[in-house]
Amino acid sequence: MEKRATFGHWWIGIAFAIPQIILIFTFFYWPAGQAVYWSMTLQQPWGGGNIWVGLDNFRQILTDPLYWNSVVRSFVFALFSTLLAMGIGLVLAVFVDRELAGSKVYRVVMIWPYGIAAPALALAFRFMLAPEAGLLAFVNRLWPGLWDPGLDGTDAMIAVIVAFSWKYVGYNFVFFLSALQGIPKSLTEAAALDGAGWIRRLRDIQLPMLTPTVFFLLVIDITESFQDSFGIVDIMTSGGPARATELMVYKIYFDGFRGLDYSGAAAQSIILMILIVALTVLQFRFIERRVHYK
Amino acid sequence: MKKTLLASAALAALMITTGAQAAEKTKFDFWFGLSGDLEKRVQEVCARFNASQNDYEVVCTSQGNYDAALQNTIAAFRAGKQPTVVQVYDVGTATMMLSDAFVPAYELMEKNGYKIDWKDYIGGIAGYYASSKGQMFSFPFNSSTPLLYWNKTAFEKIGKTAAPKTWEEAHADAEALKKAGYECPIAINVSQNESWQLLEQFSAIHGEPVASKNNGYDGLDAELVFNKTKFVKYIKDLKAWYDAGLVKIKSKDQGQDMVQAFAAGDCQMIMTSVGDHGTVGRTAKEDLSWDVAMLPVYEGTERKNSLVGGASLWTLKGKSPAEYKAAAAFLAFVAEPESALFWSTVTGYVPVTESGFAYMKSHGFYDKAPYKGREVAIASLTATPPTPLTRGLRLGGFTQIRAEVGNGLQEIFSGKSDVQTAIDGMVTRGNAILRRFEATYKGKTLP
Structure with a gap:
């Protein structure tokens, strides 16, 4: 007997999805x-018109050695x-x-930090990590010049990695x-009865059972670190000194929103999007094999 | 507190009595980029305007900062919901001029029956916001220029009673201060937009170009040339003095920026905007005796006028004649000498017209602390009539070019590359930005 709910009309399902x-x-x-x-035009910011340039924007970005430096830095x-975030978590x-x-x-x-807006967080870290006045100032008193972001x-x-x-x-x-x-308590309890210490139980039972979560968080964390870092970078370092913290996403923000180069920023975000998609595919292809869902 | 309460009570009373006419008031929007204390000051200007007449009402909204003010206005303009008047910072001027989105200031005032004496505007300020033909496109609003802040007590210790006029003298003073036990004779910063003091203003007062085509005024095909000017020697000197411990870098990243370092008496000379004059006055440690002077020049240089910094007020297209009438009234109000006195008193900014300056002088504004010394900014802006190289900078993508200059300076002072290589790098990358800007506005020319 047919037990599945069926729709009398073909469009009802579509209507629900619309x-x-x-x-x-x-x-x-x-x-x-x-x-x-x-990304394939040159846009005038005030909407006065645009010029079709095909792939010129991409060519310009990808032939810039400093852009590749920022890709490496983003990785x-x-x-x-x-x-750091996964290990400590x-x-x-x-x-x-x-x-x-x-x-x-x-x-x-523990969840509170996640609710703090990036600029506020970055401001707090900038104070804490300031070499002359912050909490780390004692480091410089012991070894002058050791810490100078x-x-x-x-x-x-x-500094930006720690804050993020x-x-x-x-x-x-x-x-x-x-x-x-x-994780079912019975598993860990049985192991404990067999004389396994907590480190042993962690390594042999809990960690293998955690692999789906590890994999999920890996994908999320990597994706977020490519996208969600510009607020922190903007407040803490503005991409400096000498581009040392100029991440891909910060460059997009700076060129687009501050420099009003909408086309260049659009092209960079397409590149970033492709990169994140590729990374995620790679992770699913190669890491997911080692994940045990059951 | 009491005063503001009284003022708002008076305002409220005024609003009730004028309630009948209020319905016919022409309302218009003014967006600006200042925040914090300065936001309150702008709101006071708006309240003064609204209280001064019964026909118009300006609604003033802070967008948080200059970048946001410009971005939000662009987004609003593309959606047809732009404000009538917007404050745009100095480096946005080239983009504005090409935007085809504004009503030029001179045209707005003419059409609405206002006779503005454009010659009254201080040369170094007017040139920045005028077309290459000299017509004013926007109204200078908050205007500043950099000064040398120096610690009188420290200079007394080395037997001097005046600030250095030349860099040679400043160098000698710095060495003497170091010998006298001062750890930080000169403080600079290279982390943000210090291209303003170190490159743009330095080049102006030395009469050196930043870019070809008269700093971009004569065409979008201008190219940066500051890798071949005195700027290179200047940075080489600063770097040598930095290595010798005469110059220190003070930035927010380190916990104390240069203004704070000066106010605390930790550093003896800094170069920063006259806009910081009030801050230094308010935050200086108790026994700090200090003064301001014009930025030093190299020996044998004929000093030219310095450039204006800050922002100007633009009127945008697409509004009704009634709103333009209201906007013109507001802009005329802001330009009055009385407004200049009010504005300069509550902020550190300078008056933008000769008549405003004269009015303030006649009211004794510059005679006593805490405002004494700010007249040096006007002296600096009017040191000479503007030359083709000291009208200002008319370069597209200038926010990004400033970032390139900042990055280059950071490379130099962290020892990552030598001065000439880094400056060549700034110019090459800056030129790429200029070419991109030129291509974006293909077929357009600067007015």
């Missing part, structure tokens, strides 16, 4: 299509901030899962914790 399709179209496909069009940023989640003292409070508090590019990069990771630690923590708590 609100969603309209939303996606207005807020994603239409602007994305517009960006593709803009460095993505790698370290993802590692996982450790904290394990602690809370083991119900160490105060874990109930941490469970609530104002002129040292590596220091500046470390701090925001995402809480986000990762929540996912890790819920995944840890979804």
